[in-house]
Amino acid sequence: MSDPLSLVALGAALGGAAGKFTEKAWDLGERWLKTYFANHGKKAQLKAKENSLEFLKELVERVKKLEDDHVVNKREIEHAMDHPEFSVLLQKSILNSAQTGNAGKRSLLSRLVAERLKYPSESTYSLASKMASDAIANSTPRQLRILGLLSFLQELRWTGDPLSINMYQKFLEKTLSPFSKTADDFNEKDLLHLEALSCITYQRGSERSLGVLLSMKNGRIEKDGDWEARFDEQEFNDSELGTWLNYLWNEALAGVYLTSVGSIIGKFVFDEITGITTKDAEWS
Incomplete structure (x- = not known):
């Protein structure tokens, strides 16, 4: 899943709120990656994009399952995407996933973000999750x-x-x-x-x-x-x-x-x- 087009195709195939989530997440993620890694080498930029795409693929599949299982609905997903607190968590996790080739860490990050959809802003989970994203990335x-x-x-x-x-x-x-x-x-x-x-x-x-x-x-x-x-x-x-x-x-x-x-x-x-x-x- 190193090709952004594959992620876009996955979003289209998923449909529903998860599909829209995919489109918006990659649109934002691509901009964040471009800015963050602007002064890094070409190979580092390519690897960062590849890692983050693997993370996003797993994330959108988790979001789709939450939607299909009626754990979260379209309104809750859209509300989260428009909330600055969730946006910061997504940004942190995309950038953190971009820096690791460890599939286990990317899996933990994807679950961390997906689970955030279950909780309101200002909850203990939503506040702690931003710290957890950095902790996952910086732990062995x-x-x-x-x-x-x-x-x-x-x-x-x-x-x-x-x-x-x-x-x-x-x-x-x-x-x-x-x-x-x-x-x-x-x-x-x-x-x-x-x-x-x-x-x-x-x-x-x-x-x-x-x-x-x-x-x-x-x-x-x-x-x-x-x-x-x-x-x-x-x-x-x-x-x-x-x-x-x-x-x-x-x-x-x-x-x-x-x-x-x-x-x-x-x-x-x-x-x-x-x-x-x-x-x-x-x-x-």
């Missing part, structure tokens, strides 16, 4: 995986009937195994960088218990009001997965908390890596 793949892992540990939990201890162990292994590369070359500088990007707050020396946190994700409240956890902490700690996660936790993650920016990105990364579609957070 490992740092993004850390946010995805933290999203699961801090914000997500099993919502169905409590699993058996054995099934919960398998659930944790299946869900967390894709993040195992996070331990490779992990160091405190990753956290300091994420803190500088306003994705996390970092409190050294925290004694938060990983076992308690994982226990609270699977269980039920008994008649006497006590919490019955269905989690064998010792079995988990003795497993390869438990050894890995305890290392990360004790090394630093116990003292890390997601901000609104980190929460948005972390959720998207978690969904991307695991293939699980998690519920939308409440962003008032």
Whole structure:
């Protein structure tokens, strides 16, 4: 999709509000790219256009799905496109996508912009999304995986009937195994960088218990009001997965908390890596 005509053709094929969105997004994007990269080399300009076109292709497909699923309507899409706040987010994300050859980052950026259509201006999401666009662009793949892992540990939990201890162990292994590369070359500088990007707050020396946190994700409240956890902490700690996660936790993650920016990105990364579609957070 390095040919602008292909994007125009896609917009025409999509039709509806998504089609109009495509036309306007590329018209604006082309002007922004021309201005931003005016004094850069020809090859850099061409690569920037190629990267941004890949981003826009994925973005318009996401917008089309939102429209088809009746999550957003024509009026909401058009209103967003005419709002300066959304326009700035779109501009940031087009320019950020233009600077990376990482398809994963472009995918996160496209979802970030598409999801913004669900929320009103001045909402926490709409305000944090502009910061999130820059944070995605300026994070390493490992740092993004850390946010995805933290999203699961801090914000997500099993919502169905409590699993058996054995099934919960398998659930944790299946869900967390894709993040195992996070331990490779992990160091405190990753956290300091994420803190500088306003994705996390970092409190050294925290004694938060990983076992308690994982226990609270699977269980039920008994008649006497006590919490019955269905989690064998010792079995988990003795497993390869438990050894890995305890290392990360004790090394630093116990003292890390997601901000609104980190929460948005972390959720998207978690969904991307695991293939699980998690519920939308409440962003008032």
